[in-house]
Amino acid sequence: MLPDRSRRKQIEQVVVTAEQMRQIEARIFAAGMPVAALMEKVGISIARRVQTLYPYPQVRRVGVLVGPGHNGGDALVVARELHFQGYEVLIYRPIAKLKELTNQHAQYAESLGIPHFEAIAPLQDCDLLIDGLFGFGMERQITEPIASDIHQLDRWSMPILSIDLPSGLHTDTGEVLGKAVKATRTFCLGLWKQGLLQDRALEYIGTVELIDFDIPTADIHAVLEAPKVKRVTSDLAIATLPLTRPPVTHKYKQGHLLLICGSRRYAGGALLTALGARASGVGMLSIAVPESLKPLLNAQLPEALVVGCPETDNGAIAQLDLPEGTDLESFQAIACGPGLTLEATPIIQGVLNNDCPLVLDADGLNILAILGTQKLSRRSSPTVLTPHAGEFKRLFPDAPSPMQDRISAVREAAQTSKAVVLLKGARTAIANPSGQVWINPESTPALARGGSGDVLTGLLGGLLAQATAQHISVDAIAACAAWWHSQAGILAERERTQIGVDAFTLTQFLIPVLHQSVG
Numbered sequence: 001m002l003p004d005r006s007r008r009k010q011i012e013q014v015v016v017t018a019e020q021m022r023q024i025e026a027r028i029f030a031a032g033m034p035v036a037a038l039m040e041k042v043g044i045s046i047a048r049r050v051q052t053l054y055p056y057p058q059v060r061r062v063g064v065l066v067g068p069g070h071n072g073g074d075a076l077v078v079a080r081e082l083h084f085q086g087y088e089v090l091i092y093r094p095i096a097k098l099k100e101l102t103n104q105h106a107q108y109a110e111s112l113g114i115p116h117f118e119a120i121a122p123l124q125d126c127d128l129l130i131d132g133l134f135g136f137g138m139e140r141q142i143t144e145p146i147a148s149d150i151h152q153l154d155r156w157s158m159p160i161l162s163i164d165l166p167s168g169l170h171t172d173t174g175e176v177l178g179k180a181v182k183a184t185r186t187f188c189l190g191l192w193k194q195g196l197l198q199d200r201a202l203e204y205i206g207t208v209e210l211i212d213f214d215i216p217t218a219d220i221h222a223v224l225e226a227p228k229v230k231r232v233t234s235d236l237a238i239a240t241l242p243l244t245r246p247p248v249t250h251k252y253k254q255g256h257l258l259l260i261c262g263s264r265r266y267a268g269g270a271l272l273t274a275l276g277a278r279a280s281g282v283g284m285l286s287i288a289v290p291e292s293l294k295p296l297l298n299a300q301l302p303e304a305l306v307v308g309c310p311e312t313d314n315g316a317i318a319q320l321d322l323p324e325g326t327d328l329e330s331f332q333a334i335a336c337g338p339g340l341t342l343e344a345t346p347i348i349q350g351v352l353n354n355d356c357p358l359v360l361d362a363d364g365l366n367i368l369a370i371l372g373t374q375k376l377s378r379r380s381s382p383t384v385l386t387p388h389a390g391e392f393k394r395l396f397p398d399a400p401s402p403m404q405d406r407i408s409a410v411r412e413a414a415q416t417s418k419a420v421v422l423l424k425g426a427r428t429a430i431a432n433p434s435g436q437v438w439i440n441p442e443s444t445p446a447l448a449r450g451g452s453g454d455v456l457t458g459l460l461g462g463l464l465a466q467a468t469a470q471h472i473s474v475d476a477i478a479a480c481a482a483w484w485h486s487q488a489g490i491l492a493e494r495e496r497t498q499i500g501v502d503a504f505t506l507t508q509f510l511i512p513v514l515h516q517s518v519g
C-alpha cells in the first residue's frame with residue numbers, strides 16, 4: 001500500500017466517468033467489502049466534515065434530501081449521525097420506493113423519530129441542507145415534482161452540501177438533466193467525477209472537495225489502465241516544469257524560442273507574448289515582429305534578439321528576415337499568432353512547412369482554419385494549438401461543441417488534427433493525439449481579459465522550447481503552462497481583486513506564483 005501522501009497525490013489526479021466508478025466500486029465489493037460498510041465509511045466521513053464546517057449549536061436544524069439510490073443511503077447515514085450529535089434533522093424523501101440498503105437506513109431514521117416529508121416546504125427554515133437525491137446513478141431527466149422542489153431551493157438562502165455531485169448534473173458531461181441543485185459545496189466521493197470538471201458545471205458545484213474512501217490504487221489501475229482524464233495538480237506541475245538546472249548548462253541547453261507575432265495595429269499582443277516567454281525561463285528568446293515594433297520590444301526586453309521584419313502597408317509582417325545563418329530549424333520551438341492579422345498568412349504557411357515544434361494561437365489559428373487542419377498531418381514535430389471556444393469551432397466544426405462536453409471535444413480535435421490541443425476556458429482542457437486529456441481544475445474569471453491568452457502563448461512557447469531541449473513530454477508541458485498561467489491569475493486576483501488582473505499585471509505574477517508553489 002502506497003504511503004498515504006503519495007497515494008493521495010495520485011488519486012487527486014484521477015478523473016472517472018460514472019461507468020468507470022461503477023466498475024471500480026464493483027471490484028471493491030467483489031473483493032469482499034460490504035456495500036453497507038462502504039456506505040457507512042462514506043457517510044461518517046461526510047458527517048465529520050459537516051460538523052467541522054457547520055458546528056452544532058451554531059447550526060441547529062439540518063434538512064436532508066434523500067433520493068432512492070445509494071446517494072440517498074449516504075445522506076441517511078449523515079442524517080443519523082448528525083441526529084446523534086444533537087442537530088435537529090428533517091428528511092425530504094420525494095420517492096417512496098428506495099433501494100434495499102437505503103430503505104433500511106430510512107426505516108431506522110424513522111424509528112429514531114427523525115421526521116420524513118414528501119414535500120420540500122417543511123425544510124425551508126433549516127440552517128443547512130444535505131443533498132443526497134442523486135449521485136452517479138443519475139441516468140435521466142429529473143421530472144416533477146422533484147424538479148419544482150429543487151427549483152424552490154434556488155429561492156432559499158441556506159447553504160447546500162451535495163454528496164458526490166449536485167443532484168441533477170450528468171456525472172460525465174456536467175449537463176443539467178432537467179433541474180440541478182446549486183451546491184455551496186460538493187463532497188465528491190472516492191475519485192473526481194468528470195462532470196465536475198466541465199465548464200458548465202461550475203455554477204452548480206460550489207467549492208469541491210474529495211472524500212477519500214481508501215480505494216486501492218490497484219482497483220483504479222485495473223479499470224483505468226492509464227487514466228484517460230487527469231487533473232493538473234500542483235504536484236504534477238511542479239514535478240514536470242523545468243525548474244531546476246544542472247550546475248553546468250548554457251543558454252541554448254535551456255531552449256531557444258522564436259516568437260512570430262504582432263502588427264502595427266496590435267503591438268501590445270507582441271509585447272505580452274514576449275513577457276510571457278521571458279517568464280518561462282527559456283534560455284534564448286528571438287522575437288520576429290514588423291520593423292516598426294522593434295524599438296518597443298527592444299526597450300522592454302533588452303535580453304531578447306528582436307528581428308525587425310519587412311512589413312506590409314498595413315503594418316503586418318511581410319516576410320521573415322531571420323539573421324544570417326539562422327533558419328526556422330535553428331529553434332527548439334516557434335510560437336506564433338498573437339496580433340499577426342490575416343495578412344500574415346504566407347508567414348504561417350512557411351512555418352507550417354517547416355518541421356520545428358510549434359505553438360499556434362490567435363491569428364495563427366484563424367489562418368490555420370482557412371488553410372485547413374490537414375496541413376498539420378505532414379508535420380512530424382509536435383504542434384500545440386491553443387484555441388478559445390470560438391477559434392475551436394472554426395478549426396474543428398465537426399467536433400462536439402466545446403460548450404457541451406469539452407473533454408470529448410478536445411479529445412476528438414487532438415485525435416483528428418494529430419496536434420496537442422489546449423482548449424482555453426474556465427477549466428482549460430488539454431488533449432494529446434492518443435486521447436489522454438488533462439483538465440486544469442482551478443482558474444479565475446479575472447483571466448477573461450484581452451491579452452491574457454497572448455501571455456499564455458509566450459509562456460507555453462518558452463516551456464515548449466525547454467521541453468524540446470530536455471525531452472519533457474509536450475502534452476504534459478502544455479498542461480503545466482495552463483496550470484502556471486491560471487495560478488498566476490489566482491495570485492494576482494488575491495492581491496488586486498478580480499478586476500485588477502490586466503494582462504501586463506498577469507505577466508508580473510508568473511514568477512511570484514512559482515516561487516510560492518515551489519517554496
Ligand SMILES: NC(=O)C1=CN([C@@H]2O[C@H](COP(=O)(O)OP(=O)(O)OC[C@H]3O[C@@H](n4cnc5c(N)ncnc54)[C@H](O)[C@@H]3O)[C@@H](O)[C@H]2O)[C@H](O)CC1
Pocket residue numbers: 025035038039042067068069070071072074099133134135136137138139140141142143163164165189
Ligand atoms: N455503488 C455503491 O454501492 C455505493 C455508492 N455510493 C453512493 O451512491 C451513489 C450511486 O448510487 P446509485 O444507487 O447507483 O444511484 P444514485 O444514488 O445516484 O441514485 C440514482 C437512483 O435514482 C434513480 N434515478 C435516476 N435518475 C432518476 C430521475 N431522473 N428521477 C428519479 N429517479 C431517478 C435510479 O434508478 C437510481 O436508483 C453514489 O453517487 C454515491 O453517493 C456510496 O458512496 C458507496 C456505495
Ligand SMILES: [K+]
Pocket residue numbers: 071131132133134135162163164165166167
Ligand atoms: K447528490
